[in-house]
Amino acid sequence: MNSGNMQDFFKGKTVLVTGATGFLAKVFVEKILRIQPEIQKLYLLLRASNSDMAAHRLQNEVFEIDLFRVLRAELSEDFNSFISKKVVAIAGDVAIENLGIKDEKLKNEILEEIDVLVHSAASTKFDDRFDILMGVNTKGALHALNFAKNCQKLKAFVHISTAYVCGNAKYEDGIVREKAFEMGQSLKKTSNLDIHTEMKLLDNKIAELQAMNADENTMKFALKDYGMERLVKLFFYLEWLSGYISKIYFL
Ligand SMILES: NC(=O)c1ccc[n+]([C@@H]2O[C@H](COP(=O)([O-])OP(=O)(O)OC[C@H]3O[C@@H](n4cnc5c(N)ncnc54)[C@H](OP(=O)(O)O)[C@@H]3O)[C@@H](O)[C@H]2O)c1
Numbered sequence: 001m002n003s004g005n006m007q008d009f010f011k012g013k014t015v016l017v018t019g020a021t022g023f024l025a026k027v028f029v030e031k032i033l034r035i036q037p038e039i040q041k042l043y044l045l046l047r048a049s050n051s052d053m054a055a056h057r058l059q060n061e062v063f064e065i066d067l068f069r070v071l072r073a074e075l076s077e078d079f080n081s082f083i084s085k086k087v088v089a090i091a092g093d094v095a096i097e098n099l100g101i102k103d104e105k106l107k108n109e110i111l112e113e114i115d116v117l118v119h120s121a122a123s124t125k126f127d128d129r130f131d132i133l134m135g136v137n138t139k140g141a142l143h144a145l146n147f148a149k150n151c152q153k154l155k156a157f158v159h160i161s162t163a164y165v166c167g168n169a170k171y172e173d174g175i176v177r178e179k180a181f182e183m184g185q186s187l188k189k190t191s192n193l194d195i196h197t198e199m200k201l202l203d204n205k206i207a208e209l210q211a212m213n214a215d216e217n218t219m220k221f222a223l224k225d226y227g228m229e230r231l232v233k234l235f236f237y238l239e240w241l242s243g244y245i246s247k248i249y250f251l
Contacts, residue, residue: 010036013155014113018094018144019121020044021061024160028118029062033086034071043110045090045099045121051106054089094121094140095132099147111147115155119144122162129220130202130227137162138195198230 010032019025025044032039044062048054062068063083072079090110093100101107121144123136141159148157184192205226209219 007035010116011038012040013115014041014043015039015116015118016043016045016090016110016114017118017120018045018092018099018140019119020046020089021057022120022122022124025118025120026062026065026067028120029087030067030071033083034074037082037086039086041113042087043090043114044087045092045094045101047093048089048091051089051091051103054091058087058089094119094143095135097143097146099143111151112153114151115153116158117144117148117151117154117156118158118160120160122160124162127224127228129223130230131206131223133227134199134202201230202226 015032017025017029020029029042029044032042044054044058046054046057048057068079075082090101090106098107101110119141121136121140123133126133144159145157148154184194205223206219209222214222
């Protein structure tokens, strides 16, 4: 799709974006509101205890920042009313089923209305606790996919991957072609990822730490170390780093 078609596509559409306070999601939201003001509605999901707190975070961490200066200048005093007409703040947590949306009525409204789901929420601290990373980045993606499957008129589900999937792909012609991944395929062809095994190993590790009466701090460091151990075991780490370096080089 060229950018003209993309702009037309979003006219009259309703979109749910997760991770709305994140770097990529903010850029997406700003661009959509600027190039397609006739978008029907943007549901923006972010971590907060309730919808008022979600709206508060959105205002402070998204719409007040410099990124929105162009739109703010274009709309002048209509900026705030335009945002409140188009945007709905949703309190949620992608680590929980149904994206942690507690309000049933609102959840059903979203399931009925959205045309596009952009899943951008993630933990980008790649040395975080293994249980947090698994909850947000792995189960979060599954929760978003399950949510998408229950939508009544969804046209596109966009998952922005946390995994560095490019690896050592060849750049000779400047193009890295997208290919569908097989279940369990890892960047190194020499290792396979079985997510059920990983989840079981994690549960066992947590049970082992609990049996030792580990305090919160010990848990935190032990689970960070364990995440690294699994990463190295699956050869992701070295591959990820080498892929990252080649990416910086080519940028
Ligand atoms: N930035 C890039 O150049 C780039 C390039 C390629 C791929 N990606 C991928 O794109 C995705 C987004 O990247 P980013 O740079 O925008 O990351 P980011 O700035 O760290 O934003 C992540 C967002 O996810 C939210 N989040 C974390 N845990 C959550 C949870 N349990 N429930 C709901 N929201 C949660 C965070 O909310 P809080 O504010 O509450 O923490 C934050 O808004 C990641 O998967 C990243 O790996 C990024």
